[in-house]
Amino acid sequence: MSGKLYIVSTPIGNLKDITLRALETLKEVDFIVCEDTRVTGNLLNHYEIKKELVSLNAVSENRKSSLVCTKIENGENCALTTDAGTPSISDPGVRLISEAIKNNIEVISIPGPTALIAGLSISGLPTDSFVFEGFIPQKKGRQKKLKQLSEEERTIVLYESTYRIEKLLNELNEYMPFRIIAVCREITKKFEEVWRGKPKDILDKFSDKVIKGEFVVIISSKSWKEL
Secondary structure (H helix, E strand, O other): OOOEEEEEOEOOOOOOOOOHHHHHHHHHOOEEEEOOHHHHHHHHHHOOOOOEEEEOOOOOHHHHHHHHHHHHHOOOOEEEOOOOEOOOOOOOOHHHHHHHHHOOOEEEEEOOOOHHHHHHHHHOOOOOOEEEEEOOOOOOOHHHHHHHHOOOOOEEEEEEOOOOHHHHHHHHHHHOOOOOEEEEEOOOOOOOEEEEEOHHHHHHHHOOOOOOOOEEEEEOOOOOOOO
């Protein structure tokens, strides 16, 4: 009998942000597919869980997905995790999940943390309708995408890295200077910070700091006005 593929959300920072069901699943499956065995290994060690780990990242996903599915079809249950948050949300996993579905493997969600929802929840901006763009293109198509987003009538959620956050803020100041934005850094971690205001306001706060970490940037809709 074929096994099952469990999509298991893991903490985005604070290791306590994991559900009882996620822990139960990680303990019961036969093996775990993860983005980085060292990162997932730290989580498992914290909760004293020992399992076979199979790495699957953006480079290896196409090559390894069929091999993982073969193990599941042979009766093994598998958990898919990512380094932080929910697999396949701006992280590897889509190809594996698609391959599993194609092979009639049951795919089960074990929901939990995801940075985009955590950021939205503390942004103070409308959440009834939003668009998630993840990481916008680094080079080709970046300016075109920013121009499109400048006309967006929904709240916008972006991810950005340490290396490009100031570049993004400068671009938002150029394309959307009057939008209210919330910049969330290291959500749930020790040095969590949130800046709110117009792009220029936040750039001024960044000017005398060395800013590192993972960022979620929430941008108000074109028509949003503060109270």
